[in-house]
Structures are given as C-alpha cells and as structure tokens.
Amino acid sequence: MKRTLLLALAALLAIAGLAAPAYAKAKQAAAPQPKVTAVKVLEFGVYTSTVEKRENSPTIADGIKDRAKDFKLVRKSTLVDASLGIGIGMKYVLRGTPKGAAVNIDVVVRHPRMVNPDTGEAMTESSASFERVIGTPEYAVWSFDTPEGLVPGEYVIELALEGKVLASKVFRVKVRE
Numbered sequence: 001m002k003r004t005l006l007l008a009l010a011a012l013l014a015i016a017g018l019a020a021p022a023y024a025k026a027k028q029a030a031a032p033q034p035k036v037t038a039v040k041v042l043e044f045g046v047y048t049s050t051v052e053k054r055e056n057s058p059t060i061a062d063g064i065k066d067r068a069k070d071f072k073l074v075r076k077s078t079l080v081d082a083s084l085g086i087g088i089g090m091k092y093v094l095r096g097t098p099k100g101a102a103v104n105i106d107v108v109v110r111h112p113r114m115v116n117p118d119t120g121e122a123m124t125e126s127s128a129s130f131e132r133v134i135g136t137p138e139y140a141v142w143s144f145d146t147p148e149g150l151v152p153g154e155y156v157i158e159l160a161l162e163g164k165v166l167a168s169k170v171f172r173v174k175v176r177e
Contacts, residue, residue, distance in 0.1 A: 089141030112153030
C-alpha cells in the first residue's frame with residue numbers, strides 16, 4: 001500500500017512537471033503582444049551626449065553606431081551648423097500597450113551621400129535598430145562623429161516599426177568652414 005501511494009505520488013509529480021512547462025507556454029502565448037499606437041515627439045534639435053558604447057556598423061554611412069546617454073538639448077531648431085561632437089534628433093515617447101513593454105524600433109536617417117569607411121559603399125540612408133520601452137522617454141540622434149561625416153544638406157530622421165514610419169523630423173545642416 002505504501003509503495004502504491006509512493007508510485008501514485010511520483011506519477012502526480014511527473015505529470016505536474018510535464019504540465020508546468022505547457023501551462024507556462026500557454027500563459028505566455030495568451031499574454032498580449034506589445035502594440036505601439038503612436039509616437040509623441042517631446043522635443044527636437046541639436047544635442048550633446050556621452051557615448052557609452054561605440055561599434056562599427058555597415059548600415060550607417062559614417063560606419064559608427066553609438067549607444068549614448070546623458071542627452072542634452074543644446075538648441076531647439078531644425079537649422080543646424082554642424083560640428084564634431086554634436087548631434088541632431090528628437091526625444092520621444094512610444095504610446096501603446098502594455099506600458100513598460102520592450103519593442104524594437106528602427107531609426108532611419110536619410111542624408112546626403114556619404115561613403116562608409118569600412119565597406120566603401122556610398123550611402124544616402126542609414127539605419128539601426130534599438131530596443132525601446134513603451135511609455136519611457138527615448139532619443140533618436142544622428143551624431144557627427146568624424147570629419148568625413150560632416151556633410152551639409154537635408155537629414156530626415158524617421159522612427160519606424162515593422163517598416164511603418166511612426167514619426168519623422170527634417171533638419172537642414174550647414175557645415176562651418
């Protein structure tokens with residue numbers, strides 16, 4: 001009898017062990033997927049920031065993808081005198097559900113012709129994907145990091161999700177001689 005109870009208990013534990021992953025999977029599948037409904041631009045203009053991490057990127061014309069922090073709006077304007085160390089862009093917040101959920105946003109910059117120093121490819125569009133959080137203020141900034149990247153002309157910064165543009169800002173850039 002004691003052995004039968006132990007076997008029954010072992011069987012129940014085995015079933016529970018098998019059922020737990022299935023239950024967790026079903027619960028995860030039932031959880032709502034993050035949905036971005038809009039982007040609210042909070043500010044835009046000329047920024048300075050501190051680079052946390054810098055890596056080479058074949059999808060960015062100057063070859064550099066920065067992860068930065070401590071963004072400071074220097075001047076609100078879409079007319080910019082560019083120089084090394086400054087950036088242009090916007091502070092924004094993603095609207096949607098659930099608040100606090102992470103989504104991947106593409107930052108696309110349409111710009112004058114530049115040549116990526118690593119690939120040798122001439123480019124008029126750069127893009128990078130960043131994980132962002134719904135309801136949390138974020139930044140999309142194009143920084144002027146190299147002398148070769150100081151190119152005058154029109155720069156359009158777009159925020160896109162799954163190919164759909166959610167927000168954009170146009171900047172006219174001059175370069176000091």
